[in-house]
Amino acid sequence: MSDDESGGEYGQSTEEQRAVVMGIDFRNDGLMLLTMLLGIYIIYLLAGLVIGFPFRGLMNQIGQLTFWIAVFAMASLALNLHWGYTGLFNIGIVGFMATGVYVTGILSKPVFGSGTSAAEIGGFGLPLWIGIIGGTVAAGLLGLIAALPALRLRADYLAIVTIALSEIVRFSLLSDSLSGHEIAGYRVGLGGGDGVILDYQDPLESLIRALSAPFDLILGEQGWLWNDVYLGIVVDFVANFIPNNPKPVVDNFAYSAVLLLILGGFYVVIRRMGNSPFGRVLKAIREDEDVTNALGKNTNMFKIKSFVVGCALMGLVGILWFGTQGSVTPNTFRPRITFYIWIALIIGGAGSNSGSVMGGAVFAAFLFQGPRYFKNVIETALGNPEAPSSFGQAMLPVSNGDVVPFLLYTLDSIRQLQLFMMGVVLIVLMHRRPDGMLGHRKEPASSIPLTRPIKRSGGGDTVATDGGETDE
Amino acid sequence: MSSEPETSGGTGGVDETDDRTLTTLGGAGDTAEVPLKVSGLEKHFGGITAVDGVEFEIDKGSMTGLIGPNGAGKSTTFNCITGTHKPDGGRVEFNGQDITGLEPYQVADRGLVRTFQIARELGEMTVLENMMVAPKHQRGEALWRSVLPYARNSVNQQEQEILERAWETLEFFDIDHLANEYAENLSGGQRKLLELARALLTDPQMLLLDEPFAGVNPSLEERLLEHIHELRDQGYTFLIVEHDMDLIMENCEKVIVMHQGRILTEGTPEDVRNNEDVIEAYLGGEV
Amino acid sequence: MGASSTYDRARSQIVEKPMTAVLGIIAVLLVFDLVRQLATGNLTIARMMSLVLDGVLRGLVIGLAGIGLSMTYSILNFANFAHGDYITAGAFSGWATTYVIAGGFGSAANIGSLALVGSGGSVFGGALGINAVQTPLAVLAGLVVSGVFTVALALAIDKFIYKPIRGSGGIPLLITSVGVAFALRYVIQFVFDSGTRGVTNTGSLPGIRPNVIDGTVAVTAHDVLLILVAGGLMLGVHILLQRTKLGKAMRAMSDDEALARITGIATERVIRSTWIIGGGLTGVSGFMFVLWKGTISWNDGWLLLLLIFAAVILGGIGSVYGAIAGGLVIGLTASTAVIWIPSGFARAAAFGVMILVLVVRPQGIFAGRSTA
Numbered sequence A: 001m002s003d004d005e006s007g008g009e010y011g012q013s014t015e016e017q018r019a020v021v022m023g024i025d026f027r028n029d030g031l032m033l034l035t036m037l038l039g040i041y042i043i044y045l046l047a048g049l050v051i052g053f054p055f056r057g058l059m060n061q062i063g064q065l066t067f068w069i070a071v072f073a074m075a076s077l078a079l080n081l082h083w084g085y086t087g088l089f090n091i092g093i094v095g096f097m098a099t100g101v102y103v104t105g106i107l108s109k110p111v112f113g114s115g116t117s118a119a120e121i122g123g124f125g126l127p128l129w130i131g132i133i134g135g136t137v138a139a140g141l142l143g144l145i146a147a148l149p150a151l152r153l154r155a156d157y158l159a160i161v162t163i164a165l166s167e168i169v170r171f172s173l174l175s176d177s178l179s180g181h182e183i184a185g186y187r188v189g190l191g192g193g194d195g196v197i198l199d200y201q202d203p204l205e206s207l208i209r210a211l212s213a214p215f216d217l218i219l220g221e222q223g224w225l226w227n228d229v230y231l232g233i234v235v236d237f238v239a240n241f242i243p244n245n246p247k248p249v250v251d252n253f254a255y256s257a258v259l260l261l262i263l264g265g266f267y268v269v270i271r272r273m274g275n276s277p278f279g280r281v282l283k284a285i286r287e288d289e290d291v292t293n294a295l296g297k298n299t300n301m302f303k304i305k306s307f308v309v310g311c312a313l314m315g316l317v318g319i320l321w322f323g324t325q326g327s328v329t330p331n332t333f334r335p336r337i338t339f340y341i342w343i344a345l346i347i348g349g350a351g352s353n354s355g356s357v358m359g360g361a362v363f364a365a366f367l368f369q370g371p372r373y374f375k376n377v378i379e380t381a382l383g384n385p386e387a388p389s390s391f392g393q394a395m396l397p398v399s400n401g402d403v404v405p406f407l408l409y410t411l412d413s414i415r416q417l418q419l420f421m422m423g424v425v426l427i428v429l430m431h432r433r434p435d436g437m438l439g440h441r442k443e444p445a446s447s448i449p450l451t452r453p454i455k456r457s458g459g460g461d462t463v464a465t466d467g468g469e470t471d472e
Numbered sequence B: 001m002s003s004e005p006e007t008s009g010g011t012g013g014v015d016e017t018d019d020r021t022l023t024t025l026g027g028a029g030d031t032a033e034v035p036l037k038v039s040g041l042e043k044h045f046g047g048i049t050a051v052d053g054v055e056f057e058i059d060k061g062s063m064t065g066l067i068g069p070n071g072a073g074k075s076t077t078f079n080c081i082t083g084t085h086k087p088d089g090g091r092v093e094f095n096g097q098d099i100t101g102l103e104p105y106q107v108a109d110r111g112l113v114r115t116f117q118i119a120r121e122l123g124e125m126t127v128l129e130n131m132m133v134a135p136k137h138q139r140g141e142a143l144w145r146s147v148l149p150y151a152r153n154s155v156n157q158q159e160q161e162i163l164e165r166a167w168e169t170l171e172f173f174d175i176d177h178l179a180n181e182y183a184e185n186l187s188g189g190q191r192k193l194l195e196l197a198r199a200l201l202t203d204p205q206m207l208l209l210d211e212p213f214a215g216v217n218p219s220l221e222e223r224l225l226e227h228i229h230e231l232r233d234q235g236y237t238f239l240i241v242e243h244d245m246d247l248i249m250e251n252c253e254k255v256i257v258m259h260q261g262r263i264l265t266e267g268t269p270e271d272v273r274n275n276e277d278v279i280e281a282y283l284g285g286e287v
Numbered sequence C: 001m002g003a004s005s006t007y008d009r010a011r012s013q014i015v016e017k018p019m020t021a022v023l024g025i026i027a028v029l030l031v032f033d034l035v036r037q038l039a040t041g042n043l044t045i046a047r048m049m050s051l052v053l054d055g056v057l058r059g060l061v062i063g064l065a066g067i068g069l070s071m072t073y074s075i076l077n078f079a080n081f082a083h084g085d086y087i088t089a090g091a092f093s094g095w096a097t098t099y100v101i102a103g104g105f106g107s108a109a110n111i112g113s114l115a116l117v118g119s120g121g122s123v124f125g126g127a128l129g130i131n132a133v134q135t136p137l138a139v140l141a142g143l144v145v146s147g148v149f150t151v152a153l154a155l156a157i158d159k160f161i162y163k164p165i166r167g168s169g170g171i172p173l174l175i176t177s178v179g180v181a182f183a184l185r186y187v188i189q190f191v192f193d194s195g196t197r198g199v200t201n202t203g204s205l206p207g208i209r210p211n212v213i214d215g216t217v218a219v220t221a222h223d224v225l226l227i228l229v230a231g232g233l234m235l236g237v238h239i240l241l242q243r244t245k246l247g248k249a250m251r252a253m254s255d256d257e258a259l260a261r262i263t264g265i266a267t268e269r270v271i272r273s274t275w276i277i278g279g280g281l282t283g284v285s286g287f288m289f290v291l292w293k294g295t296i297s298w299n300d301g302w303l304l305l306l307l308i309f310a311a312v313i314l315g316g317i318g319s320v321y322g323a324i325a326g327g328l329v330i331g332l333t334a335s336t337a338v339i340w341i342p343s344g345f346a347r348a349a350a351f352g353v354m355i356l357v358l359v360v361r362p363q364g365i366f367a368g369r370s371t372a
């Protein structure tokens, strides 16, 4: 618990302080999270090993799982700032992600040149880190533009406005009229329906090369950390286990690990925002905006800040998510991505940051990647059988008592069915556990533990024995 | 509540708002003798004229009752004074400053704080959190300060002070045993107490209470009144809307009577009690 | 009338009027540009009329589907995000029926393929010669089934999914409806597959091409049928709301549910009637939409949903006539926007209009009273 070092000065017993921080038993939260993650990984490993999934594929799955856990946990945390804390019903998340990804792409893509095909567009060729900052800021700016008029609206109207906004973003990206232009001598654009090839330097490589700078200075080399350590030692080591082209597997792992670190950063930042007077005002706005205003808080300012920061973070998550996919098209950014993140948040329980992370992990492991992995595993086990190509063909043999084609079709359609399942899960959650996995949790918003100060100015303990309330 | 003002706070302040934030002000300000002055206030809703040329002045440190039958326009008057509604005409002055049409938070910021007719607790926040929202200009309300490591230390210090004040105030109102309850689990009467306690933590100079005794049982009502008297003695100014004429008559030194959006009369309880129009309005309007 | 009241008035004018003024200026500019385009021959009058016709027809579909959404929005107090997928479900149920009948119950093609509306390219509606003139019975049966099926679907979903949590407020219901939407949409995709396919035989569809000043405007039999069906159903709803006790009860409930409850209107019955009427109209709108545009796809309804929300909000939530009028405005916006802006932005323009209305006048432009 690095967060709140200062409590001790005020006379709380250290016992209390360690056990209960900000009203949550943090050790248990952390423990719970770790246990859960461990459980998830064990399930994945076991499932793969039992079936005899190839080692390389298994490692890829694990790396991928880590990637999804990090991505959905981060997005869920950002959404928690909006919905869980401030009560802002944003269902246009994907629009902010798309903005982040596209702006990063355009800022950091290589400049259009002879090497680029005529149909393609170029970028501004800026370093990737500038692109990422630019993309994040752009998503925040879009949030600001939306916030100024829309934050006055009731929750359901805000929902409609934000989802419409995200679709407007997608239409704009699709539009031919913005697909490519000459701006200040650069041939740039949104690429229309063909999308944008994200041919900037690989993010992982950029990062490691950037980190290498101090070492390079000392050793007088170029990209020592990348060439000698990463490629030379790590990848070579893994080659002992995965002899054939180990780099993609290692890249996958390394990038996912970086994302986990960033997730840690997200968690600390959003938790601090929440557990502070700032977060307290956000919660108060969620509960009753008029009252909060009447208490002297400029609620509009708070809402705008919360919205813009959340949108920027969503943009960043988008960049981290899609930035390594090589290319994106506008139709990547359909509302279903927003839907994923909402489910993740609701699984964990809106309002709780630990819950958001858990929700993200559970969603990633069991609803998002799980079914696909399951499909892979089963298909491997069955020796990749041919599935019927349509529901009709699948159903035909059922009348003769042969359900195998139907099951194969079902397995083959797992990507559609998992969306169906997500819908059902959302319905069931709203019926059974609207407060999420962790239930209704008291997480008082303060930067210090809210125990009664020990310093008692006389009076003793008369209060508690007052006989309680007798009214009503 | 401790009545001695903790003037300086002495918290190694990062910003200049420290003093204001942590002083138990208790109306100790040196401002005008007539803190609140309302003139020609008007408010229409569609065809209805809810407030029609209301004028009055409230004396510093006084406890004034605003009474009138249901629908007389009392709550709307409060709403127009505190910025919840924009008045259609007239002027509201607080401590000599024109506050007409300001946003509610701006009005509250100047030290004029209201409670609501139906207690509006922040339900899914604990009683303590409800209290701790209230103090004005908290350092940690700035986003960057709540996040950045060094600045957060100064936030923590102030939080500790706010926490102590919140506990003290809860003790004063005898609801400290509920500190870690969700506010939505409180009884109606306890919510009224919480609302008043919360309003106090904003360091108001003057409090506008809209039917603070509605739905409160007699024993709690007694206690609430005691608290209000005690606070008044500390220097707070009160304007209280109340339905129950007798209660106001017994406790206020001045009474303003509203009827159909207008001021019917104002004066001492004695004067008002004997005023024909008032009797008429109450009997004619209510039965 | 002191200085401050003058100030207030000035303030409110600055807040409200400039918006109107800006909108007015934009409208004038658009008209100006329209005249310029007509004058320079960039745009023919015939093309403009075609666009307007297209907008009206689209608007009728949106308005018809919007009635149900508007009614449930005001009476049950939540935005039903599954509404678009009710449209799709209605369309597929109706078209499965039409296919089966037009395909001679399996004599023209495999009955399974027919019932799956030719999934995987197994049968084509064009090959079956489906259109309102060649196969009127099949189309009529599909129309009826689409309505009936959607009523049943809406009632079942309400009973098992919405009703148990009706007490928890509009937002949990909204979130739940998103779950319903995805579940429905992807079940449809699972069963009927993800291809978009043509369902009608447009080659033999009768129509007229009257000359209009500088060109021709095509009107098909399906256009006419859409106008007749949508117009007839809208008239029916009007009579129902104005003339029957049920209609009065529904109007009362959309104004104030608590009031309606204490005044003794059987609310559960009213809610059921709302789903029946709304669901029926929605299903039929889905069927007619597909008949009119000639293709069917698993996300037809979803793509329409935001336009329907736009229409409903524009017309004022709860107002049936508002939904119809809003539908026409949104349909016209989406269709005629191409006169001024690139076609890729036509739909965005309709959403833009909706956002503008929500921000400037959230009670809708036709608001005054709700429902009727």
Ligand SMILES: Nc1ncnc2c1ncn2[C@@H]1O[C@H](COP(=O)(O)OP(=O)(O)O)[C@@H](O)[C@H]1O
Pocket: B045, B048, B049, B050, B068, B069, B070, B071, B072, B073, B074, B075, B076, B077
């Ligand atoms: N927001 C509002 N919209 C329309 N009418 C209102 C509103 N608030 C109050 N009114 C009307 O204004 C009049 C005065 O109401 P109010 O100020 O609440 O009276 P009181 O508090 O004295 O009982 C009543 O007729 C009431 O119906």
Ligand SMILES: [Mg+2]
Pocket: B074, B075, B076, B117
């Ligand atoms: Mg009142």
